[in-house]
Amino acid sequence: MTAAAPTVPAAHTTVPWPQARRAARRAGARTGRPTAELPLAEALGRTLAEPLTALTDLPAFDTAAMDGWAVAGPGPWRLAGRVLAGRTPPPLADGWATGIATGAQLPPGATAVLRREHGEARGEVLRALGDPGPGQDVRPRGQECRRGEQLLPAGSAVGPAVLGLAAACGYDRLTVRRRPTAELLVLGDELCGSGLPGPGRVRDALGPLLEPWLTAAGAELLGRRAVRDDFGLLRDALLGSTAEVVVTTGATAAGPVDFLHAALAETGARLLVDGVAVRPGHPMLLAELPPSTPGGPARHLVGLPGNPLAAVAGTVTLALPLLDALSGRQPSPGRYARTAGDLPGHPTQTRLLPVRLTEDGPLPLAFDGPAMLRGLALAEALAVIPPGGLPARSRIELLPVPA
Numbered sequence: 458m459t460a461a462a463p464t465v466p467a468a469h470t471t472v473p474w475p476q477a478r479r480a481a482r483r484a485g486a487r488t489g490r491p492t493a494e495l496p497l498a499e500a501l502g503r504t505l506a507e508p509l510t511a512l513t514d515l516p517a518f519d520t521a522a523m524d525g526w527a528v529a530g531p532g533p534w535r536l537a538g539r540v541l542a543g544r545t546p547p548p549l550a551d552g553w554a555t556g557i558a559t560g561a562q563l564p565p566g567a568t569a570v571l572r573r574e575h576g577e578a579r580g581e582v583l584r585a586l587g588d589p590g591p592g593q594d595v596r597p598r599g600q601e602c603r604r605g606e607q608l609l610p611a612g613s614a615v616g617p618a619v620l621g622l623a624a625a626c627g628y629d630r631l632t633v634r635r636r637p638t639a640e641l642l643v644l645g646d647e648l649c650g651s652g653l654p655g656p657g658r659v660r661d662a663l664g665p666l667l668e669p670w671l672t673a674a675g676a677e678l679l680g681r682r683a684v685r686d687d688f689g690l691l692r693d694a695l696l697g698s699t700a701e702v703v704v705t706t707g708a709t710a711a712g713p714v715d716f717l718h719a720a721l722a723e724t725g726a727r728l729l730v731d732g733v734a735v736r737p738g739h740p741m742l743l744a745e746l747p748p749s750t751p752g753g754p755a756r757h758l759v760g761l762p763g764n765p766l767a768a769v770a771g772t773v774t775l776a777l778p779l780l781d782a783l784s785g786r787q788p789s790p791g792r793y794a795r796t797a798g799d800l801p802g803h804p805t806q807t808r809l810l811p812v813r814l815t816e817d818g819p820l821p822l823a824f825d826g827p828a829m830l831r832g833l834a835l836a837e838a839l840a841v842i843p844p845g846g847l848p849a850r851s852r853i854e855l856l857p858v859p860a
């Protein structure tokens with residue numbers, strides 16, 4: 458039998474947009490995160506749980522920076538042998554030179570590298586076309602870092618460059634934050650998961666959009682479920698989810714079958730954000746769910762409005778800052794640009810506008826209605842227009858779009 462929904466008004470104690478974003482970050486930062494030690498390739502996209510400290514001097518030995526000759530003392534030199542990369546060379550006595558390759562270890566006693574194009578070898582004698590000063594074209598041991606030196610702080614995102622640096626200084630594994638688990642619940646009887654939309658039927662656009670976006674934002678997605686417009690089914694879906702972050706779409710407003718507020722009240726959830734002064738997306742919400750096991754970690758629910766661009770606004774405002782904090786990432790300083798012309802705003806609410814980025818500044822795109830994705834699909838950012846709008850040449854914040 459279908460459970461009757463208790464009457465819970467969508468209270469919508471609307472907060473300013475910057476405050477909502479901060480609340481989401483704070484909620485995630487309060488939650489302790491377990492760590493995992495993973496092989497380098499698996500650490501990609503995670504966050505460092507500990508500072509990255511050099512395990513060795515870099516370079517680990519005095520290295521030839523150019524192809525040519527390692528020389529000891531001033532020239533001309535007597536020439537003997539050669540050193541290739543990967544070998545351990547014997548010492549070089551004063552007045553001697555030996556052929557050397559870029560990346561090879563400098564022989565003990567060598568004072569510089571003479572580039573091939575700067576020297577002339579005749580038989581066993583090497584002359585310089587201009588004497589190399591001491592240390593010329595040598596990368597001295599420890600030039601980039603010393604063993605034990607901190608290279609990156611905890612909280613740094615692990616991208617390909619961090620993997621390269623970690624490998625260069627001797628890491629096989631990295632200690633990273635475990636990814637927060639997430640589940641996506643797509644609400645709405647009118648939605649269909651395949652084929653053409655028809656009379657009264659709407660294709661679920663948010664499942665395909667949010668799944669990869671949340672994953673790219675650091676979540677380990679446990680699954681996506683379609684939930685019918687039924688109070689009991691929604692309540693049970695919330696109670697049954699084990700995810701640390703439950704993301705719902707739709708049912709945030711006060712329509713006849715918008716059961717999200719009622720279901721949250723029934724599960725004992727605490728609303729942290731209930732309505733935000735932003736267009737689109739104002740009915741978005743953030744709640745703290747009771748732990749799925751007594752004493753377990755805090756869980757959260759992000760309620761995204763059903764209108765697709767409003768859901769995108771909810772994602773950048775609440776879901777991404779929450780996932781960022783849960784992933785242990787340091788707050789990013791943000792991206793900014795200068796506006797070309799005036800950008801009109803809402804009198805009291807922040808506007809989030811899909812824009813293209815041009816040399817002159819961000820340019821608003823057409824088809825930016827709350828139910829539309831056509832503008833967003835061309836957008837390179839969402840521009841943040843504070844209440845009242847922005848005059849030309851203003852600094853404007855840019856938020857990420859799904860990529």
Ligand SMILES: Nc1nc2c(c(=O)[nH]1)N[C@H]1C(S)=C(S)[C@@H](COP(=O)(O)OP(=O)(O)OC[C@H]3O[C@@H](n4cnc5c(N)ncnc54)[C@H](O)[C@@H]3O)O[C@H]1N2
Pocket residue numbers: 643644645647648659660661662663664706707708709710711712715737738739740761762763764765767827828
């Ligand atoms: N009386 C009022 N009505 C509404 C208000 C309001 O302030 N007073 N706010 C409007 C705004 S703004 C939004 S946004 C929506 C939010 O509604 P819900 O979160 O309850 O979402 P639904 O009613 O379930 O759906 C709204 C709309 O979006 C379509 N939808 C839903 N899910 C999907 C999906 N996965 N893929 C594509 N499209 C989806 C749905 O079919 C509806 O057209 O409320 C307004 N109403």
Ligand code: MOO
Pocket residue numbers: 735736737738739740762764766767827828
């Ligand atoms: O917040 Mo609703 O976002 O505009 O359509």
